[in-house]
Amino acid sequence: MTNEVSRKDDKMEVEYKVNGQNIKLTGNMVQNFLTNGNSKITPQETMMFLSLCKYQKLNPFINEAYIIKYGSAPAQIIVSKEAFMKRAESNPDYDGIEAGCIAINEDDDEPRYTKGAFILLDETLVGGWAQVYRKDRKIPTRIEISLTEFQKTKNGRPSSTWASMPANMIRKTAMVNALREAFPQDLGNMYTEDDKQEASETPKNASQASQGNITNINDLAKTKKEQIKVANDPKDVTPKAEDKKPVQKVQVRKPVDLNQLDKFEKEQKAFLKQAKEGGIDDDAETNGSEPVKEDPNQTELFDTK
Numbered sequence: 454m455t456n457e458v459s460r461k462d463d464k465m466e467v468e469y470k471v472n473g474q475n476i477k478l479t480g481n482m483v484q485n486f487l488t489n490g491n492s493k494i495t496p497q498e499t500m501m502f503l504s505l506c507k508y509q510k511l512n513p514f515i516n517e518a519y520i521i522k523y524g525s526a527p528a529q530i531i532v533s534k535e536a537f538m539k540r541a542e543s544n545p546d547y548d549g550i551e552a553g554c555i556a557i558n559e560d561d562d563e564p565r566y567t568k569g570a571f572i573l574l575d576e577t578l579v580g581g582w583a584q585v586y587r588k589d590r591k592i593p594t595r596i597e598i599s600l601t602e603f604q605k606t607k608n609g610r611p612s613s614t615w616a617s618m619p620a621n622m623i624r625k626t627a628m629v630n631a632l633r634e635a636f637p638q639d640l641g642n643m644y645t646e647d648d649k650q651e652a653s654e655t656p657k658n659a660s661q662a663s664q665g666n667i668t669n670i671n672d673l674a675k676t677k678k679e680q681i682k683v684a685n686d687p688k689d690v691t692p693k694a695e696d697k698k699p700v701q702k703v704q705v706r707k708p709v710d711l712n713q714l715d716k717f718e719k720e721q722k723a724f725l726k727q728a729k730e731g732g733i734d735d736d737a738e739t740n741g742s743e744p745v746k747e748d749p750n751q752t753e754l755f756d757t758k
Contacts, residue, residue, distance in 0.1 A: 498528040548586035555580035570620040581627035585635035594635035
């Protein structure tokens with residue numbers, strides 16, 4: 454089977470010119486020298502790559518295009534940002550490009566559009582923008598993209614390049630998207646590694662789905678500012694349901710009347726004294742005074758039951 458594929462690759466061959474230089478590509482060259490990843494590409498994927506390089510005049514030997522293949526997933530044909538710029542600059546209607554980052558500050562109501570890939574320390578990067586000018590159009594082509602949508606992740610965390618220089622990466626991705634939209638005939642169906650969308654859902658895409666649809670960069674900035682505010686002010690965080698413990702009710706007894714207590718102690722002393730002197734006559738009156746009447750409002754101090 455391997456020999457059959459090899460013979461098919463040998464028969465796959467294209468020749469074309471790029472900037473006056475002759476380029477010759479075969480299927481074996483693509484498979485052995487121009488493919489990254491851990492799996493062999495199929496003959497169909499090989500032919501797609503050869504055709505793209507030929508008709509888009511790409512030179513894969515200077516890394517203007519290459520192919521990535523992992524496992525059984527479809528191969529991805531990647532074009533470099535430099536190839537995008539070269540193709541745009543070769544168009545006689547190309548009239549320049551501007552690009553930068555979109556950042557927010559907790560104290561500002563509106564996002565700030567920077568020029569270049571520089572943001573302040575107290576700002577949070579949320580996206581990138583690019584604007585392409587054409588001589589034959591009155592209105593430039595402008596693109597604004599969000600960081601969460603294009604940032605490449607691995608195991609839920611940004612990849613090494615996106616983690617170390619996210620501002621530069623999101624600016625470059627915005628430029629590529631704007632160039633492709635401004636020159637669809639020259640750059641259509643061409644993607645860099647950073648703006649190529651994965652076919653399967655990644656943790657990044659899953660988190661986006663939970664956040665809902667963000668219609669524009671202002672909505673994204675507002676959402677990001679609310680997240681920053683909650684993170685900086687723990688008082689605004691609503692306690693979790695499991696943290697809410699039921700309140701135990703405590704029954705409060707009525708306070709003891711001190712006057713009643715003093716009166717009770719005197720009666721007890723008189724009772725003990727009379728008992729020592731010769732007993733108690735139930736019919737006798739104490740010191741010639743009338744019997745003490747029981748106060749119905751008196752608080753019981755002892756359990757008489």
